[in-house]
Amino acid sequence: MTTTQRFQNQELIRIGDDDNYLLLAPGHGGRLVRWVRRGEDILYWPDDADWTNVARVRGGNPLLFPFIARHLVDGQIGKWRDRAGVVRDMPPHGFARDLPFDISDISQATVSLTLSSSPATHAAYPFGFVFTATYRAIPDGFEVTLHIRNTGDTPLPYYAGHHFYFALPHDQRAQSRITLPATSRVRQLPDGSLTAAEPGERAYSISDPRLQDTFHVLNGTGPVALEMPARTIDFALGGNGSVPWYAVTTWTERETSDFYCVEPWLGLPNAIHHGHGLRWVPAGAAEHATCRVTVR
DSSP states (O other), rough: OOEEEETTTTTEEEETTTTTTEEETTTTTTTEEEEETEEEEOOOOTOOOOOOOOOOOOHHHEESSSSSSEETTTTTTTTEOOOSOEEEOOOOOGGGGGGGEEEEEEEEEESEEEEEEEEHHHTTTOOEEEEEEEEETTTTTTEEEEEEOOOOOOOOEEEEEOEEEEOOGGGGGGGGGOOSSEEEEBBOTTTOBBBOOEOOOOEEETGGGOOOOOEEEEEOOEEEEEEOOOOOEEEOOOTTTTOOOOEEEEESSOOTTTTTEEEESSOOOOOOHHOOTOEOOOOOOOOEEEEEEEEO
């Protein structure tokens, strides 16, 4: 039986229990809207969210697919060039967050949300696919697995990701930090290319300007943690046959924003052109990437 809960005049899918639960909006890009643990919202979601344009709402966890962030062709944002030289449109962070997902499986603790190739996706991305995000509630958090299956007869390029918005009052940034395994710092230049990699550090204050819109390319394995005055968020990336995560991106909108984003990505922006993190799934094949997020 599907469990729903009304929130901001919307009927959302609910999984988990009273101590730890998730609310998701399949019809709005498969968006994870709320993560509530012991009565507290761990994710940020605005009180005035525009449900007529959820793809542009700053909050929850948008699913980024088939590509992440900005793509450019000859200086034009929102374009990518395929192997045949055809230039196609691609919105920032891909089209998945703009489209409705189907509920392909659901139980008290788990829900799988699926987006399949269709005429609505073909012009931007001429590949046959089934993209599924499976959320599973676990003690003190959740596990989410992104699964991509190539249903076409040619190799499929992709690099998906998450865009977690964590609730963090802006005046607490100096008292908060992120810790990482071995990384290199990279950013995107205005023409879509990447800066030269710089040695990363194992810990940064969230107030450090070097974090803004920065890709921390993972050179080693190990946990990632967002340590805040009220709580610590732990990320375990990979395991159980998962493909390797390529980078963790840090971003916020402005100095007064009461959220901070930590975003596991499978590749880097514009990878279809420069190759950093670009993944190819053979015809008929499938792969998945798993991320576990818990709070303490």
